[in-house]
Amino acid sequence: DGGITQSPKYLFRKEGQNVTLSCEQNLNHDAMYWYRQDPGQGLRLIYYSQIVNDFQKGDIAEGYSVSREKKESFPLTVTSAQKNPTAFYLCATSPLAGTQYFGPGTRLTVL
Amino acid sequence: RKEVEQDPGPFNVPEGATVAFNCTYSNSASQSFFWYRQDCRKEPKLLMSVYSSGNEDGRFTAQLNRASQYISLLIRDSKLSDSATYLCVVNMETTDSWGKLQFGAGTQVVVTP
Numbered sequence: 001d002g003g004i005t006q007s008p009k010y011l012f013r014k015e016g017q018n019v020t021l022s023c024e025q026n027l028n029h030d031a032m033y034w035y036r037q038d039p040g041q042g043l044r045l046i047y048y049s050q051i052v053n054d055f056q057k058g059d060i061a062e063g064y065s066v067s068r069e070k071k072e073s074f075p076l077t078v079t080s081a082q083k084n085p086t087a088f089y090l091c092a093t094s095p096l097a098g099t100q101y102f103g104p105g106t107r108l109t110v111l
Numbered sequence: 112r113k114e115v116e117q118d119p120g121p122f123n124v125p126e127g128a129t130v131a132f133n134c135t136y137s138n139s140a141s142q143s144f145f146w147y148r149q150d151c152r153k154e155p156k157l158l159m160s161v162y163s164s165g166n167e168d169g170r171f172t173a174q175l176n177r178a179s180q181y182i183s184l185l186i187r188d189s190k191l192s193d194s195a196t197y198l199c200v201v202n203m204e205t206t207d208s209w210g211k212l213q214f215g216a217g218t219q220v221v222v223t224p
Contacts, residue, residue: 042214043214048211104154
């Protein structure tokens with residue numbers, strides 16, 4: 001089965017904890033992205049990576065970290081420094097300069 | 112000012128009717144444009160790209176007006192399954208912002224029986 005997988009689907013975190021969201025793809029796409037979606041707002045870019053072992057900050061990178069050790073994987077860590085982490089997190093992939101396709105998302109709630 | 116603006120709606124549309132809505136963008140250097148569809152609590156899915164000459168995909172027609180910096184989406188013969196939020200997406204393809212998309216907050220369409 002091809003595509004983009006994100007896990008877990010739902011995640012609950014206590015304040016002060018770091019959590020890591022998984023994103024895996026088998027589309028052989030070079031670029032991967034992390035977005036955050038809040039009610040009534042457009043998607044906002046957190047981090048993106050065009051190539052293995054390289055990534056760039058997006059518009060709202062503070063309180064987040066990523067790694068890109070393999071082409072297939074782009075995990076996102078939400079750290080305790082992120083002030084309002086409750087949101088819907090979407091991973092996307094694309095060929096170089098191509099159309100972006102999204103994974104099913106992870107809904108993070110801070111208790 | 113937001114880079115991509117959309118009327119949030121909802122647009123309540125009787126089944127079988129036509130609905131159209133626009134999206135405005137602020138950056139005249141924007142190069143490519145898309146409409147994505149997002150169902151409630153799901154991921155966005157690409158509906159169609161928008162080409163300069165306008166393009167049609169079945170019941171969906173997209174138009175681009177560069178002079179006035181807006182794109183539009185028209186849905187003919189609306190089906191109940193067309194109920195969703197439609198996201199306007201604009202790509203600024205410059206050297207520094209390769210592949211970076213700007214998303215509108217979405218226009219909600221509700222098709223009623």
